[in-house]
Amino acid sequence: MNAPAPRTPEGHTLNGHVSHWFHDHGLPAPREPLTGDATADVCIVGGGYTGLWTAYYLKKAAPFLRITVLEQKFCGYGASGRNGGWLYNGIAGRDRYAKLHGRDAAVRLQEAMNDTVAEVVRVAEEESIDADVHRGGVLEVAYTPAQLTRLRAFHEDEVAYGDRDRTLLGARETAERIRVSGAVGSTWTPHGARLHPAKLVTGLAAAVDALGVSIHESTPVTEIKPKHAITPYGTVRAPYVLRCTEGFTAALKGLRREWLPMNSSMIVTEPIPAELWDTIGWEGRETLGDMAHAYMYAQRTADDRIALGGRGVPYRYGSRTDNDGRTQAATVDALRSLLVRFFPALARTRIDHAWSGVLGVPRDWCATVTLDRSTGLGWAGGYVGSGVATANLAGRTLRDLVRQDSGQGGATELTSLPWAGHKVRKWEPEPLRWLGVQSLYAAYRTADRRESTLHCPSTDRVAGWADRISGRG
Numbered sequence: 479m480n481a482p483a484p485r486t487p488e489g490h491t492l493n494g495h496v497s498h499w500f501h502d503h504g505l506p507a508p509r510e511p512l513t514g515d516a517t518a519d520v521c522i523v524g525g526g527y528t529g530l531w532t533a534y535y536l537k538k539a540a541p542f543l544r545i546t547v548l549e550q551k552f553c554g555y556g557a558s559g560r561n562g563g564w565l566y567n568g569i570a571g572r573d574r575y576a577k578l579h580g581r582d583a584a585v586r587l588q589e590a591m592n593d594t595v596a597e598v599v600r601v602a603e604e605e606s607i608d609a610d611v612h613r614g615g616v617l618e619v620a621y622t623p624a625q626l627t628r629l630r631a632f633h634e635d636e637v638a639y640g641d642r643d644r645t646l647l648g649a650r651e652t653a654e655r656i657r658v659s660g661a662v663g664s665t666w667t668p669h670g671a672r673l674h675p676a677k678l679v680t681g682l683a684a685a686v687d688a689l690g691v692s693i694h695e696s697t698p699v700t701e702i703k704p705k706h707a708i709t710p711y712g713t714v715r716a717p718y719v720l721r722c723t724e725g726f727t728a729a730l731k732g733l734r735r736e737w738l739p740m741n742s743s744m745i746v747t748e749p750i751p752a753e754l755w756d757t758i759g760w761e762g763r764e765t766l767g768d769m770a771h772a773y774m775y776a777q778r779t780a781d782d783r784i785a786l787g788g789r790g791v792p793y794r795y796g797s798r799t800d801n802d803g804r805t806q807a808a809t810v811d812a813l814r815s816l817l818v819r820f821f822p823a824l825a826r827t828r829i830d831h832a833w834s835g836v837l838g839v840p841r842d843w844c845a846t847v848t849l850d851r852s853t854g855l856g857w858a859g860g861y862v863g864s865g866v867a868t869a870n871l872a873g874r875t876l877r878d879l880v881r882q883d884s885g886q887g888g889a890t891e892l893t894s895l896p897w898a899g900h901k902v903r904k905w906e907p908e909p910l911r912w913l914g915v916q917s918l919y920a921a922y923r924t925a926d927r928r929e930s931t932l933h934c935p936s937t938d939r940v941a942g943w944a945d946r947i948s949g950r951g
């Protein structure tokens with residue numbers, strides 16, 4: 479069952495080219511770069527979900543605002559056009575926020591995330607963005623005794639945070655939904671939907687454009703200073719400059735150790751024929767994940783492929799990012815083996831495309847949204863791989879923070895959530911940063927292997943140590 483899957487024949491797998499999602503949907507027509515110095519009321523750096531949702535909600539709330547978005551390549555070039563399409567209610571750092579601000583504050587944050595899933599679906603409908611949204615919920619499976627122990631604890635924790643619609647499923651009930659080889663149980667929640675990331679981000683950019691926001695593409699910002707976003711083509715001056723660059727933040731001047739660019743890689747199969755789907759099930763099109771330490775995530779696409787992701791090379795020395803999503807052959811092979819480990823019937827299924835992207839990881843693994851009222855600089859991100867829905871909550875929160883600061887509104891429920899204004903220390907300099915992340919993921923892989931082979935009922939000690947040392951636990 480765990481033997482490496484046969485390699486995809488050379489030349490059949492497209493590698494990089496940003497993502498399958500853009501390859502499938504097509505790249506949008508390019509927008510004009512900035513052509514000289516300019517002024518705005520709000521300047522947003524980065525045209526991913528965070529930047530675009532912020533522009534969307536701000537312009538809707540205050541149509542008179544002059545808002546400029548500066549994007550280094552094209553809208554959706556980053557993680558927003560490359561992700562697994564899990565629109566779900568998870569937010570990085572909830573437990574730490576409970577420790578820092580009390581349980582009730584963390585419950586309010588969780589409730590806001592639950593509502594955010596519906597909010598994204600609502601706006602997509604209202605703006606006629608057809609992003610292949612399917613509200614099938616989220617199914618997370620366990621296939622070792624240790625994973626099952628973690629799954630049950632995770633399930634109880636989520637229920638305690640108010641997810642009363644969540645159900646714990648045994649092996650048979652899991653197989654009635656999706657027949658994952660060797661699955662011993664799962665937990666399902668309705669608070670999630672599958673979507674096509676590139677369709678969402680290009681639709682959102684079009685909606686923002688139509689509202690009258692100026693979007694400049696092919697415009698890299700080299701430095702952000704209070705009231706200034708500096709590019710090779712000119713400087714945008716604005717009272718508010720909002721940094722929405724998540725996994726790319728380290729490339730900006732002075733921010734190298736802010737958020738670590740963590741890599742995540744994906745593969746997508748060819749469209750799978752009906753007779754193979756009969757052996758797999760997955761009619762509910764839930765987003766699918768597991769309870770491994772180096773976890774995987776997957777979706778059944780609208781055109782009946784499986785898109786599956788996980789961590790390949792987790793981090794590049796010096797906080798470098800990938801080249802248009804190009805992915806190492808070993809990572810493609812590992813993801814393909816994982817696919818076949820989950821669904822042995824897919825041993826001969828072709829992998830059409832492989833790609834990678836970066837997500838932002840803060841030193842304490844907590845997502846944040848902030849507006850520094852003394853400088854007018856704001857930012858949001860550090861979603862640690864749970865950014866599809868969280869970016870929407872961030873966008874609405876940045877809207878409220880800017881409106882509050884500029885005297886257009888007061889404090890709101892969103893500005894009082896515990897992740898607003900959270901401060902986090904920087905990552906260690908190299909080579910400690912690189913060594914730390916390599917060790918963390920080596921520990922996770924070791925723990926996953928030991929849990930699979932030893933069949934121990936509890937989490938392997940190595941993973942527990944790694945969590946504590948990394949500041950994650």
Ligand SMILES: Cc1cc2nc3c(=O)[nH]c(=O)nc-3n(C[C@H](O)[C@H](O)[C@H](O)COP(=O)(O)OP(=O)(O)OC[C@H]3O[C@@H](n4cnc5c(N)ncnc54)[C@H](O)[C@@H]3O)c2cc1C
Binds near residue numbers: 565700725859
């Ligand atoms: C492979 C992968 C799979 C994932 N799967 C999921 C998932 O299924 N569910 C989930 O919830 N989350 C997932 N995530 C995380 C999620 O996609 C991100 O957290 C989210 O998209 C971040 O949005 P963003 O707008 O903050 O950042 P990005 O989408 O990365 O956008 C930042 C934008 O800023 C631009 N930019 C960067 N630097 C500059 C600069 N100097 N000047 C101008 N522009 C700049 C970039 O080109 C980019 O377009 C995944 C991430 C990856 C990489």
